[in-house]
Amino acid sequence: MDINKDLIAASSTPIVLAILAEQDSYGYAILQRVRDLSGGHMAWTDGMLYPVLHRLERLGHVEARWQVADSGRRRKYYRVTSQGRAQLAEERRQWQAVDTTLRGLWSVPFPQGA
Numbered sequence: 001m002d003i004n005k006d007l008i009a010a011s012s013t014p015i016v017l018a019i020l021a022e023q024d025s026y027g028y029a030i031l032q033r034v035r036d037l038s039g040g041h042m043a044w045t046d047g048m049l050y051p052v053l054h055r056l057e058r059l060g061h062v063e064a065r066w067q068v069a070d071s072g073r074r075r076k077y078y079r080v081t082s083q084g085r086a087q088l089a090e091e092r093r094q095w096q097a098v099d100t101t102l103r104g105l106w107s108v109p110f111p112q113g114a
Contacts (some may be wrong), residue, residue: 001041008042012052014091020062020080021088027053027076053078061087 019025019033027049034044056062061084067077080088 003038003041008044008048011095012044012048013056014088014095016049016052016056017061017080017084017088017091020078021085024077024079026078030078056084059087060084 015034016030019030025033027046030053031044031046031049034042053062053064057064057078060081062078062080064076064078066074069075
């Protein structure tokens with residue numbers, strides 16, 4: 001199943017904020033978490049993720065720091081800020097409204113001939 005790019009783009013902010021609300025993370029780990037959570041249906045790329053992270057950083061929703069991993073490799077870790085947590089709460093309210101609307105529509109059987 002391919003998920004529409006518009007839906008992926010629209011959901012990227014709340015997904016990234018929710019992942020970072022769980023714990024600080026770095027790009028590759030975020031990509032893996034999205035893939036795992038979606039059962040492989042959402043396979044984000046670096047080219048999709050990093051612009052989202054940079055935008056969230058500019059907005060003050062996340063902060064970044066460089067850290068050396070156990071392997072000796074430098075990684076840029078991101079963490080959600082208090083402003084980002086507030087934005088995540090707002091994103092959650094909005095997505096719940098969309099979800100409620102769609103569930104209401106989809107609970108009604110399709111008309112014959114549709």
